[in-house]
Each structure stands twice: as C-alpha cells, then as structure tokens.
Amino acid sequence: xxxxxxxxxxxxxxxxxxxxxxxxxxxxxxxxxxxxxxxxxxxxxxxxxxxxxxxxxxxxxxxxxxxxxxxxxxxxxxxxxxxxxxxxxxxxxxxxxxxxxxxxxxxxxxxxxxxxxxxxxxxxxxxxxxxxxxxxxxxxxxxxxxxxxxxxxxxxxxxxxxxxxxxxxxxxxxxxxxxxxxxxxxxxxxxx
Amino acid sequence: xxxxxxxxxxxxxxxxxxxxxxxxxxxxxxxxxxxxxxxxxxxxxxxxxxxxxxxxxxxxxxxxxxxxxxxxxxxxxxxxxxxxxxxxxxxxxxxxxxxxxxxxxxxxxxxxxxxxxxxxxxxxxxxxxxxxxxxxxxxxxxxxxxxxxxxxxxxxxxxxxxxxxxxxxxxxxxxxxxxxxxxx
Numbered sequence: 001x002x003x004x005x006x007x008x009x010x011x012x013x014x015x016x017x018x019x020x021x022x023x024x025x026x027x028x029x030x031x032x033x034x035x036x037x038x039x040x041x042x043x044x045x046x047x048x049x050x051x052x053x054x055x056x057x058x059x060x061x062x063x064x065x066x067x068x069x070x071x072x073x074x075x076x077x078x079x080x081x082x083x084x085x086x087x088x089x090x091x092x093x094x095x096x097x098x099x100x101x102x103x104x105x106x107x108x109x110x111x112x113x114x115x116x117x118x119x120x121x122x123x124x125x126x127x128x129x130x131x132x133x134x135x136x137x138x139x140x141x142x143x144x145x146x147x148x149x150x151x152x153x154x155x156x157x158x159x160x161x162x163x164x165x166x167x168x169x170x171x172x173x174x175x176x177x178x179x180x181x182x183x184x185x186x187x188x189x190x191x192x
Numbered sequence: 193x194x195x196x197x198x199x200x201x202x203x204x205x206x207x208x209x210x211x212x213x214x215x216x217x218x219x220x221x222x223x224x225x226x227x228x229x230x231x232x233x234x235x236x237x238x239x240x241x242x243x244x245x246x247x248x249x250x251x252x253x254x255x256x257x258x259x260x261x262x263x264x265x266x267x268x269x270x271x272x273x274x275x276x277x278x279x280x281x282x283x284x285x286x287x288x289x290x291x292x293x294x295x296x297x298x299x300x301x302x303x304x305x306x307x308x309x310x311x312x313x314x315x316x317x318x319x320x321x322x323x324x325x326x327x328x329x330x331x332x333x334x335x336x337x338x339x340x341x342x343x344x345x346x347x348x349x350x351x352x353x354x355x356x357x358x359x360x361x362x363x364x365x366x367x368x369x370x371x372x373x374x375x376x
Contacts, residue, residue: 048328052325119314122310122317123310123314125317126317126361129320129357130357133353133354134252137351141249158342162342164346164350165350166328168324172320172321172324173325176317
C-alpha cells in the first residue's frame with residue numbers, strides 16, 4: 001500500500017489510518033449519494049453506466065487495486081505500459097497521468113507481506129459479498145411468496161434486479177481495497 | 193485444506209483426478225438443477241403454480257454444502273473453522289445408524305491452509321467480479337432488446353451468481369491441489 005496519495009499533482013499524506021478510514025467513508029457516502037440522485041431520474045436504467053464510470057474514477061484516483069494508480073498497489077502486480085511522455089493537454093494541466101519510467105516497475109509490485117494482505121482482504125470481502133447475496137436472495141424469495149409484497153418498494157422487478165446487479169458490481173470493484181485501507185495500521189515514518 | 197476423513201461414495205480424495213471428477217459432477221448437478229428450476233418456473237408462469245420458491249431455497253441450502261467450505265462434513269475443510277464439537281460429527285449416510293465420531297482434524301486450519309484459503313479466495317473473487325460485471329452488461333442488453341425477458345433473465349442469472357459465489361473457492365481448491373499422500 002502506498003503512504004501518499006497523488007491527486008492532481010498534489011501529494012497527500014495517508015500514512016495515518018484515521019485519514020484512510022475517513023477517505024473510505026467519504027467515497028462510499030459519495031457513491032451512495034450518486035446512486036440516490038440517479039435513482040429518481042431514470043430508476044438507474046439509463047444512468048447506471050455513470051455509476052460504473054464513477055467507480056472506475058474512484059479506483060483510479062483514490063482506491064487503486066484494479067487500476068495502476070491509487071493507494072492500493074495493483075492486485076495483479078503488473079505495471080502499466082511504459083509511458084514516457086505525458087498527455088500534453090490533460091496530463092500536464094491536471095497531472096493525473098504522470099509518466100511511468102523504466103525504473104518504476106517496483107512501485108507496482110507487491111512483496112510477500114502485501115500479497116498475504118491482499119489475499120486476506122479478498123477472503124474477507126468474499127465472505128461479505130457471499131452473505132449479502134444470500135440475504136438478498138432470501139428477501140427475493142419471501143417477496144415472491146407473498147403476492148401483496150410484489151409491488152414493494154414501488155419499483156418494477158426488472159429495475160430491482162438492475163439495482164442489485166449494479167450494487168453488486170460496485171461492491172465487488174471496491175470492497176477489498178476499502179478493507180485494506182480500513183484495517184492497515186498507521187505506517188511508520190522512516191527517519192531522515 | 194482438503195479433508196481426508198471424508199470419502200464421498202467411498203472414494204478417496206487423495207488423488208487430484210478423483211477430485212476433478214467430483215468438481216465436474218458437482219457443476220453438472222448444478223446445471224441440471226438450474227434447468228429443472230427454469231422448467232418449473234415456465235410451468236408456474238403458464239399454470240400459476242409450481243415448486244417455486246421452495247425448490248431454489250432447498251438447492252441453495254443443500255447443494256453448496258456438498259463441496260464443504262461453508263459447512264463441516266464436505267471434502268473441503270470449513271473456511272472459518274468449527275469451534276462447536278457437535279458440528280464436527282460426521283454426517284455421512286454410511287454413519288447414519290452408527291455412533292457419530294467428531295472429525296477433529298477439520299476443526300481448525302493451520303498456517304499453510306489459511307494462506308491457501310486466502311489465495312484461492314483472491315482468484316475466486318477476481319473471477320466473480322468479472323462475472324458480476326458481465327451479467328450486468330448482458331442484463332442491460334437483454335433489457336434494451338426485449339424488456340419482457342429482463343425479469344426472467346435477472347432472476348436466473350442472479351441465482352446462478354449466488355450458487356457460483358458459494359461454490360467457486362471450493363471448486364478451485366479441489367481442482368488445483370496436487371495429489372496428497374495417503375496415510376496408512
């Protein structure tokens with residue numbers, strides 16, 4: 001895991017666990033708020049794609065894991081393709097695509113301890129997602145047994161399934177990184 | 193990670209080939225039950241009655257437990273360990289009318305098994321993530337093409353996802369673990 005978050009060229013110290021936890025809370029609150037805003041407009045149907053874009057942006061800028069940038073190193077341990085030149089328009093102004101030079105591969109590789117942490121976080125996330133889908137499944141079955149409940153919560157079954165799939169995809173793309181950021185203790189500062 | 197005390201149909205699971213056949217048989221059973229449920233749902237839609245939703249509930253409770261992991265007594269040791277002795281009693285048909293003996297070796301995972309369990313869950317999670325995103329994309333396409341099919345597709349694919357989530361790590365473990373030495 002990285003101790004610094006590089007956001008638009010500015011370095012933010014994230015060595016303290018309290019800061020990382022606050023970031024996780026803010027990110028999930030933001031995603032829930034986005035879902036709540038999109039729901040009444042098109043019942044997620046037309047705007048669900050924007051949620052996925054938002055999750056990819058969140059992973060790219062903050063969480064990492066499934067993207068090369070962010071606090072958590074890439075889970076697959078691979079560096080992105082060499083990019084010695086920055087994009088002249090976006091890269092230079094926003095500094096969200098810093099160049100990747102030949103000596104930077106080590107920054108993307110997980111050591112033995114980090115691999116164990118990654119696997120443990122995935123195990124915990126898997127347990128959480130497994131329990132979540134089981135609860136949803138039981139609720140769906142109860143709903144199908146009681147015909148009067150089929151109109152609850154006021155949305156069609158297809159929209160409900162769409163919401164479930166979207167929520168599940170969002171959770172599966174972000175949960176292991178969130179667990180890692182939440183549980184990793186404060187990082188030690190190296191003496192200068 | 194794999195319990196040598198459990199012998200489904202009297203077969204030893206020490207050989208990887210046997211375990212792979214077990215995994216293939218398990219997924220064929222899942223596929224068969226899935227087809228039966230879809231046929232039952234078609235009947236329920238036509239006649240207004242069927243086995244729904246009791247059949248899927250029974251499948252969800254009993255089928256993933258066949259491979260273990262989520263429950264004591266399967267080929268894979270319970271992922272979370274078992275700390276309640278009655279849970280460790282054998283539940284095989286062969287011991288139905290005889291004295292039940294606890295499978296004490298399945299109670300806890302050692303260091304190596306814990307690391308192996310976590311590693312397998314990483315691969316299973318990665319696969320399940322792509323599956324969830326893929327199902328979401330296919331659901332969107334189905335809903336755009338023919339909205340009447342979206343509910344049917346949604347329920348079937350969600351059910352398949354739940355079964356996969358509950359069985360994938362055990363299947364990967366049984367498939368990949370090399371041959372074990374048989375204790376005399």
